[in-house]
Amino acid sequence: MIKLDFKKMGGLVPVIAQDSSTGEVLMLAYMNPQAWEATLATGRATYYSRSRQTLWVKGETSGNLQMVEEIRIDCDDDTVLLKVKQIGGAACHTGHRSCFHKKVENGSVRIIGEPVFDPKEVYKK
Secondary structure (H helix, E strand, O other): OOOOOOOOOOOOEEEEEEEOOOOOEEEEEEEOHHHHHHHHHHOEOEEEEOOOOEEEEOOOOOOOOEEEEEEEEOOOOOOEEEEEEEOOOOOOOOOOOOOOOEEEEOOEEEEOOOOOOOHHHHHOO
């Protein structure tokens, strides 16, 4: 049985999603025990939304799913690395490929790359 230490962060563990073919870091999210079990059972990255306080399958609304190809757990059993196949062009809800699309340069922030989709169209907000 795979056991994670959900106690340290009040029932959550941080999860890094990384593109399995390029190594690009796509996003950071959190899992509770139910999200962890759903991910293991389905092979689809399932996270816990701290703002909505509910489970969410990555890409369920946008179509930009994350299919889990490999799972790694850190030495303390309290952080997960998901190596995923990113279905669709973007992991970020802003429409960018990676959530890490802001680069600090010379004391300011520069946006790297263009959005792959328009979030207003996809999320109808």
